[in-house]
Amino acid sequence: MTRRPTPKDYINAELQVLGAFSLRYPQVETIMSLPINIPQREIGKTGVKTSVVGLGCMNLAPGVYGKVDDAESIQLLNTALEIGCNFWDTADIYGADGYSERLISKVIKDRRAEVFLATKFAFDVSSGKINGSPEYIAKACAGSLERLGTDYIDLYYMHRMDPSTPIEESVSAMAKLVEEGKVKYLGLSECSAETLRRAHKVHPITAVQIEYSPWTLDIEKNEVLKTCRELGISIVAYSPLGRGFLTGNYRSIDDLEEKDWRRSNPRFKGENFAKNLKLADSIKEVAEKKGVSAAQVTLAWLLAQGDDIFVIPGTRREKYLVDNAASGSLQLSKEDLNQIRTLSEAFQPSGDRYDQYGMDMLNR
Template sequence: MQTRTLGHNGPAVSALGLGCMGMSAFYGQHDDAESIATIHHALDRGLNLLDTADMYGPHTNEVLVGKAIRGRRRQAFIATKFGIVRDPDDPQARGVNGRPEYVRAACDASLQRLGIDTIDLYYQHRVDPGVPIEETVGAMAELVAAGKVRYLGLSEASGTTLERACKVHPIAALQSEFSLWTRDPQTNGMLAACRKLGVSLVAYSPLGRGFLTGAIRSPDDFDADDYRRTNPRFMGDNFARNLQLVEQVKALAADKGCSPAQLALAWVLAQGDDVLAIPGTRKRSRLDENLGALDVQLNEAELGAIDAAFPPDAAAGDRYVSSGMQMVNA
């Protein structure tokens, strides 16, 4: 398994991780038995970076991951997140909470659901605009001192916020959506800030929420409760325009002798040794396909051809509908 280092002098983890969100939420029907088998298969293959969050489910994804790693804790590097709060009366509503007392309570609850003593990487899922980042990260640093957390991370934080956070405690990783159709970290200064501060970038949705695999041909391919039905990039004219981009990815992948998913993941990993990716899947077969991306090496000419076919801002539609899940803070 290829590994990459998280942050300055941090741990070596698998270059490709496993995003576990879809095993419990947002992407329609799921099968816990197959999901657990997929996590076990990942560990067997040497993939150790497992990514979850307390809001996935909510809460049920952490329980699922906890069951899967029972008896195999030493093989797994567990990343989870706090900060997005879901309204039990309105499944679509989102809030953000970065108050120190909430940080401490959320960590204890995640530890209990995961069935572990220490979280390897603890992210603030979204920055709370009502709480100075110094206060939130200060509370997170107390968790490190208490032995409840090993490393700290932020998600969708701006370069300015990241720099402020690093003055309180070292930040090992910044998580952001990053893929061929979401190039924001390259254009908004986030990746540059990570490199200035020695922070790794962990790319979530590196397959464009499954679109870049080429397997999605119509919005009707989604289950009735799949949130992508209401995502701007999967609706109406945006869907048709984005599908044309995917056709170009498929053609480039065919020339390379790999799958579209492998080409898309190889592109992300080629952006630097400080970039990791956490594609999500619920099936062992897809996991094996994704891991095949580690064998795909892209030269400068191939990277140039991919950029020409899929330049920044080429994707049609916003990343999210307006909700607490978006966006990068100021």
């Protein structure tokens, strides 16, 4: 019987093809020959450290970015742990019936202590609305625990804010989960600065998950970043690569799979795609001068914005997982940082982050 390749086999093969000959496993090297040594930072004021480069797991569910292969996804997750990428992020809405959570359960059943696991609630499928009621929160948490096959969640986020339920009521219900030992730390996603302050008065908020990248600098302008720093709350940047756009790997909408949801995203549609390529190409030029990937430069730039920043890029491919992970050890010069800052601030994204339905749920 043919032996199934291990993560070490995969990485060795990548290195041989690209001419990187030194390998000290598990301190592996990436496709761009950078060593992997992912730093760990304290998240919030918890005293707990986790990898600054995490893994977004929405990609592991079918119907989001196209087809998935569960066997490859499981291998991806195991590889993540082998290289020290142990901050995993999922949600009960990622795939039908919590598909992403169920997949993760297959890996963490024997490795739970190795993972700092975050998941999210609020999208009530039964009503089609955002639900932050105490009753729903208790039910949602129980469902996630069952699907994940664990008795605790490290970081539990409210995915979007419920305009019909005061945030104080929602956070009080979340705090009860902490008291019961079902959840360790609390977070909010895409909240306003005012909502964050109100929530933090009820129970300490450990992290805010929010979109942050060179083409989405909103949190620097709407008081969210400032408020997080005032209160000692970490920023967990989702879509840190602009939903893959800033990798430079996509040149037209046709490069996306037929069922990839990004085909309907405003920044990928019509003339917006070509206009937004200008930023991706500019970042790629910086990366090429340094002999690294555009993804690595982008992630390293984000991490350099403060020691309270974490990034959770998603991928279905091991080579990109390994490539992203190496950004944690990439040190950009002051000149590099300033150049990307200048490019980002001068760039005006073409198209909104989401369609109108999605935009209406932000900054509540």
